[in-house]
Amino acid sequence: MAYYVQGRSLAEIALLLWNGFSIRASDGSVLLQGGGIWNMFHVVLIILSAGALNGILEASGMMQRLIGGLLERIEREGSLLVATALTSITAGLIFCNQTLMVLIPGRMLQTKYEELRVKPKNLVRTLADSGVVVSALIPWNLHAILCSTAMGIATLTYWPYAYFLWMLPVLTIAMGLLRRTQSSPEVPGTY
Structure with a gap:
């Protein structure tokens, strides 16, 4: 045009x-x-850097060393969902971008989901329901900085009123704990 x-x-x-x-x-x-493309270039660089970091951690065996003990103790779907939510939130406290809160824990836990025959959609949903929404509550996270700047108030000021952002992870962890205490019948061929 x-x-x-x-x-x-x-x-x-x-x-x-x-x-x-x-x-x-x-x-x-x-x-x-x-x-324009230039304005989004930093986001692409963050995603590429996160992928490279994750590849280095996996290929060198550091990732297995970091979380191997945790993953060995997980034997049920509920425990895996709780571990996924807590890992994603912890990644958000360490990293400054919600992309890393999804990418690194997702790749880290993918094999355990396959091992326990838990559907991949549960991994994606749990990461979205925990790390992605919590990122807007962590003051040093880019998502929270964006929200704070857009509203013109500090993150800690809107935190108590952001019910969805802190209730969804709480409910996700509660549902994982509930599944952990229930014994689920093993249905052959369901994945």
């Missing part, structure tokens, strides 16, 4: 894609401003 309707050159369109777009009023104030 920019090429045919507005008569922009391909070089100009490429610059707009890379840097983004903005329209300014006659007084110089910004009316409309859009991202």
